[in-house]
Amino acid sequence: MQGRKGYPIFQPYYDLIRLFKKEMVISNVTSYIFRVTPYIVLASTVIAILLVPIVTVKGIILYFGDIIAIVYVLALGRFFMALAGLDAGTAFGGEGSSREMTVATLVEPMMILCLFTAAVSSGSTNVSQIIISKSQIFTPSKLLALASFIIVTIAETGRIPVDNPDTHLELTMIHEGMILEYSGKYLALMEYAHYIKQMLLYTLIVDLFFPLGIAQTDRVSDILIALCIYLLKVFLVGFIMALIESSRAKIRFFQLPTLPGSGFVLAFVALITYLILGR
């Protein structure tokens, strides 16, 4: 897409395995917060994705929490990640945490408002219930909410134009700054959690806005078909995200508020549209 030849598609996993095998260097300023954070971050992300139906809407674990719980479980991971950034007592970590929390502050109200639009139109806040309720898909309010949710996804996954995951330059990094002190196993856990989070947000887009094709039963054949459709849909979402990423440059940090700001307005307009049109 950028006219370059990319690395193999499984390269991130090779990197993870390589990281798992490496020796860890831990700063002796750090406390136990630094050591428990990778596990908490990974576990909270895994819990969040367990609450989202991927191929089937059946399963008791989907009812352990709803969209609000997902937002707050992710916030728990972020809380610890930001603390870990401060734990080593370096300027980079602190800067990363500070910026991450700032971005989160801007994104969270918009995310809640987006999810509410989906929730009120189906009468439930559980993602699986939202899918089961079979509300109309391409309604004006849903489209507006989708546009807003794409901004949420970009910000939450730390992609261009909000954050650049490939850089280690202090002026530009947010997420990478926070986890700069991590190495080896812990870094692998953090990175893996980050990959899962990206998948989680893509799945949420797919579930809330294009729920067609998810199995309503728990038969194996249905699930297999649903899996194929799911992979196709997520691939498409990924393609769109890549398109956005390739066509934009990273924006200055203090120009950032305009992005979630417009997202918030979009989400609010989506809600009013639903109110007026009823769909």
Added chain:
Amino acid sequence: MDISEPTSLFIIALIVSFLIPELAYIASSIGSLLFLFLGLKFLLISNNSIGTYIAINEYLQLTFGIDFISAFFLIVISMLSITVSIYSIGYTSHLKNKRAFAFLYSLFVFSIYGVILSTNVFTFLVFWEAMSIISYFLVTFENNLESMRAGLIYAIMTHVGTAFIIASFLLFSYWAGSMEFSTFKVMSYKIPNIVRDLIFIFALVGFGFKAGIMPFHYWLPIAHPTAPSNISALMSGVMIKTGVYGIVKVCYELLGSGSAWWGILILSMGAVSAILAIMQAVMEKDIKRLLAYSSIENIGIIFLGLGGSMLFSNFNMKDLSSLSLIACFYHILNHSIFKGLLFMSAGSVLHSTSTKNMEKLGGLIKTMPKTALFFLIGSISICALPPFNGFVSEWILYQSLISGFYAPSNFVKIMTPLFASSLALTGAIAGTAFVKSFGISFLGNPRSENAKMAHEAPFTMTIPMCLLAVLCFLFGIFPNIIITIIVLPVFDITGTFVNSFSKGPFIIISGSMSTLLITLSFVLIILIVLVLIKMFFSKTGIVFKESRDCGILALNSRMQYTATAFTKPLKIIFRFFHHYFRAL
């Protein structure tokens, strides 16, 4: 058992305070424990109203009694004062005037109970004034210029509030023809609407001063940080709740449901206070001022629940109205616990380092590990992160605000999602504020000599904090037990008994949620990850080195991120609000 046993314990506390101050704290702790039993017994076992009175003359009587609402507030207050009383033994040990302090302390705690238990206007005002005046002496106890100034501002503002309360009560008793709260309730429907509105406004302003809701909050961030930390814990955890109690009692229970704008006014005050207060909190570098501002924020969240409930009851949406009030009461309970915990941990930091300026702290997690852990638990709870208690009450509040979308009024339909997203904004900024306060003061390198020489607090201070921390966790993972208690006072106010949404470990409203199961799966996942790592990658070693210093080789504590720098981006982004504060 009735009111007399705990009261006699407080009288013992007052007497012994001049001989052995430690014993006074123990006596007030036991007295509070008895009040806790009294409240629980009233709610769960026998609902016979226990009344008692002391006649001064024909017209003036001090009357006391328990009803559902006061029983609930009794539980909230006693839970915190049991622990704070024990904490005070250790915290006040270095004070010069500890006998006088113990006396004032016991009297203060007792006067709060008096406010909650009184059943007529006269008794209420006597204890209300006692509470205000004694807390003035406690705020100015350290007797320096700062505390005198804080005390003066506090005394003036709290008395302006009292004036409004008296005005509201005078109007009410004139129309009801009596000074008894019970007659108020019966007669309130006869009062003409314009007078009801006046009573409502006066009571809201008057009690709003005590609750510290914006725009009547000015005294709170000045008085709370200057008071000794055990008093700050009581003031933030309990005393400002008496303001909320007054509003619930007068504006909601006694007046009955009024116009729709009452609810909208309270909702808007709540949302504005929550957002503006937490924005102020996040800029603070004084750890106790940060907590004081966050108290205003939490009162705002409590007001969101209360206003929602009044609004929905006006639209005759009975279940939803009860649900909102459950969220409000749950948050009252939660806030008193985690704010008490946070103020106590901040107090032990102050006790050990003699500074509350975050720029001079740092690295305390190594020297004060227990306090650090308790502060961390308090922070997680107050940021409403699962599975701790703050999450549950905010979750219920979100649910009730979403359902507000089905109210039969377009204005309400547009406003409730906005209130919900203001709650989300508040939660996110609170996260930043507490990452900052915990991260800067407890993590990294010490930023001053005092912080380097810090020592852990004595066990009389750590045990009460530990108790509250455990409560934060238990109230988070067993919400259904708490809700079965809360539905009773809620039923008393709204007249609908909602208990249908708690099923097993789940709470089911328009979505389902179970903090217990989330916690269990959380632990399970961590165990699986640990086992997998142990199985496949056990050979890798760990090396301890200095933090990455980019080759400077002399990384020192002055190169760390500071509290001010941490929130500079937010300050720049929300500079509009900040200019507004500077103008104030």
